[in-house]
Amino acid sequence: xxxxxxxxxxxxxxxxxxxxxxxxxxxxxxxxxxxxxxxxxxxxxxxxxxxxxxxxxxxxxxxxxxxxxxxxxxxxxxxxxxxxxxxxxxxxxxxxxxxxxxxxxxxxxxxxxxxxxxxxxxxxxxxxxxxxxxxxxxxxxxxxxxxxxxxxxxxxxxxxxxxxxxxxxxxxxxxxxxxxxxxxxxxxxxxxxxxxxxxxxxxxxxxxxxxxxxxxxxxxxxxxxxxxxxxxxxxxxxxxxxxxxxxxxxxxxx
Amino acid sequence: xxxxxxxxxxxxxxxxxxxxxxxxxxxxxxxxxxxxxxxxxxxxxxxxxxxxxxxxxxxxxxxxxxxxxxxxxxxxxxxxxxxxxxxxxxxxxxxxxxxxxxxxxxxxxxxxxxxxxxxxxxxxxxxxxxxxxxxxxxxxxxxxxxxxxxxxxxxxxxxxxxxxxxxxxxxxxxxxxxxxxxxxxxxxxxxxxxxxxxxxxxxxxxxxxxxxxxxxxxxxxxxxxxxxxxxxxxxxxxxxxxxxxxxxxxxxxxxxxxxxxxxxxxxxxxxxxxxx
Numbered sequence: 087x088x089x090x091x092x093x094x095x096x097x098x099x100x101x102x103x104x105x106x107x108x109x110x111x112x113x114x115x116x117x118x119x120x121x122x123x124x125x126x127x128x129x130x131x132x133x134x135x136x137x138x139x140x141x142x143x144x145x146x147x148x149x150x151x152x153x154x155x156x157x158x159x160x161x162x163x164x165x166x167x168x169x170x171x172x173x174x175x176x177x178x179x180x181x182x183x184x185x186x187x188x189x190x191x192x193x194x195x196x197x198x199x200x201x202x203x204x205x206x207x208x209x210x211x212x213x214x215x216x217x218x219x220x221x222x223x224x225x226x227x228x229x230x231x232x233x234x235x236x237x238x239x240x241x242x243x244x245x246x247x248x249x250x251x252x253x254x255x256x257x258x259x260x261x262x263x264x265x266x267x268x269x270x271x272x273x274x275x276x277x278x279x280x281x282x283x284x285x286x287x288x289x290x291x292x293x294x295x296x297x298x299x300x301x302x303x304x305x306x307x308x309x310x311x312x313x314x315x316x317x318x319x320x321x322x323x324x325x326x327x328x329x330x331x332x333x334x335x336x337x338x339x340x
Numbered sequence: 341x342x343x344x345x346x347x348x349x350x351x352x353x354x355x356x357x358x359x360x361x362x363x364x365x366x367x368x369x370x371x372x373x374x375x376x377x378x379x380x381x382x383x384x385x386x387x388x389x390x391x392x393x394x395x396x397x398x399x400x401x402x403x404x405x406x407x408x409x410x411x412x413x414x415x416x417x418x419x420x421x422x423x424x425x426x427x428x429x430x431x432x433x434x435x436x437x438x439x440x441x442x443x444x445x446x447x448x449x450x451x452x453x454x455x456x457x458x459x460x461x462x463x464x465x466x467x468x469x470x471x472x473x474x475x476x477x478x479x480x481x482x483x484x485x486x487x488x489x490x491x492x493x494x495x496x497x498x499x500x501x502x503x504x505x506x507x508x509x510x511x512x513x514x515x516x517x518x519x520x521x522x523x524x525x526x527x528x529x530x531x532x533x534x535x536x537x538x539x540x541x542x543x544x545x546x547x548x549x550x551x552x553x554x555x556x557x558x559x560x561x562x563x564x565x566x567x568x569x570x571x572x573x574x575x576x577x578x579x580x581x582x583x584x585x586x587x588x589x590x591x592x593x594x595x596x597x598x599x600x601x602x603x604x605x606x607x608x609x610x611x612x613x614x615x616x
Contacts, residue, residue, distance in 0.1 A: 324537065329530040
């Protein structure tokens with residue numbers, strides 16, 4: 087694979103990743119360019135064999151067909167599997183099965199990078215807060231654009247390096263990520279969302295007794311394993327009771 | 341209350357485009373999509389508050405400072421509701437407390453994500469994909485990829501706009517109803533309750549803190565995490581929530597500091613195996 091092909095594939099890989107600035111965001115990127123089916127055709131065009139690209143893309147897409155990212159938690163990363171797996175398999179003339187195994191492994195690496203990006207992106211939130219305080223509204227609004235830096239680097243570089251230098255280098259990098267880093271990122275990633283949730287709870291909790299509602303929602307999920315719709319209905323029932331039996335506002339005509 | 345609209349259908353379309361384009365584009369662990377919500381409001385700020393930089397700043401602040409997360413493509417209907425509420429607030433600032441906005445936002449975003457994650461990502465996309473894969477997997481023909489793009493944009497893209505626009509319209513009607521009667525305070529209370537229950541469930545599903553300690557003595561090993569979870573699953577998350585709440589609300593600790601504490605806890609916790 088020559089330099090230009092590797093750069094093109096890496097750029098395409100960035101565009102096809104979730105959270106990238108592609109036409110119409112994720113709709114044009116992740117959900118269109120980023121689908122292995124579509125990506126396979128595009129990568130095939132870059133490498134000069136559209137047909138083989140589509141066949142590999144179909145196989146890898148079938149592998150990831152059930153991937154659903156629920157509540158921002160990702161089951162598997164489709165991006166590296168697609169944009170590293172398909173090109174490597176095409177260059178190495180690998181079988182469809184071999185491509186799938188490679189894609190699944192790369193999905194795990196992608197998952198690590200996914201969480202890592204989400205954590206370091208928190209630094210932009212500090213930038214936003216500063217800009218807001220200074221009254222720089224345009225600066226706040228443009229955060230999704232300049233905030234792409236980390237994401238771009240973390241998508242472009244791995245794809246480019248692997249496509250250009252081959253898979254042995256990638257395996258070296260994967261084993262070079264120390265276990266402690268993965269461990270700490272995992273622990274930190276589990277805790278950081280608490281801040282966001284607390285900032286919301288803050289506005290909802292008027293009296294300590296209101297914590298009961300929070301704990302109820304928490305336990306509905308952990309102890310009863312119900313889905314979020316059931317949680318909503320329980321919340322609505324409680325809200326209806328509260329609404330009907332609490333004191334009326336101000337002067338009532340009833 | 342005047343019935344004059346501040347936003348035209350075109351403004352709503354611009355807002356939708358901005359939302360879809362940038363919804364996920366600065367995903368972060370702390371506030372998820374709130375900067376994207378603020379960017380959308382930035383597009384309509386001059387329509388909502390012409391020549392009023394202070395109110396424009398408030399508008400941005402409200403939307404960027406609170407956690408916001410939902411499914412962006414179809415769950416955007418919630419964002420339409422948010423837009424409608426901001427428009428109502430701009431028309432009638434005193435009648436519409438910030439609280440009402442945030443409590444409705446909180447109550448809606450989780451369920452919307454729940455419904456549309458399964459409908460959009462879990463149902464619509466897999467069905468379309470499966471059809472298209474079937475057309476191309478043997479032959480490698482371009483029909484599959486092309487049909488996928490057409491179906492995705494024709495069905496899912498169109499539905500995204502319709503959901504957003506209808507969310508906006510429903511939002512306007514609903515908010516006007518609430519504001520025009522004397523139920524506002526009670527309504528806010530009720531919305532807060534729904535919000536808290538939903539946030540409780542969202543916290544449980546997206547946070548995890550596990551204890552990694554195991555005591556081994558001979559053949560007997562005691563798994564502390566298992567014991568904690570048998571008292572209450574995810575007990576440590578519940579404790580962690582309260583500690584974070586205590587620091588932010590009671591101690592007024594800066595968020596940056598709390599993040600440093602968390603990093604410290606994660607590092608120490610990992611190396612002492614207290615956390616896993």
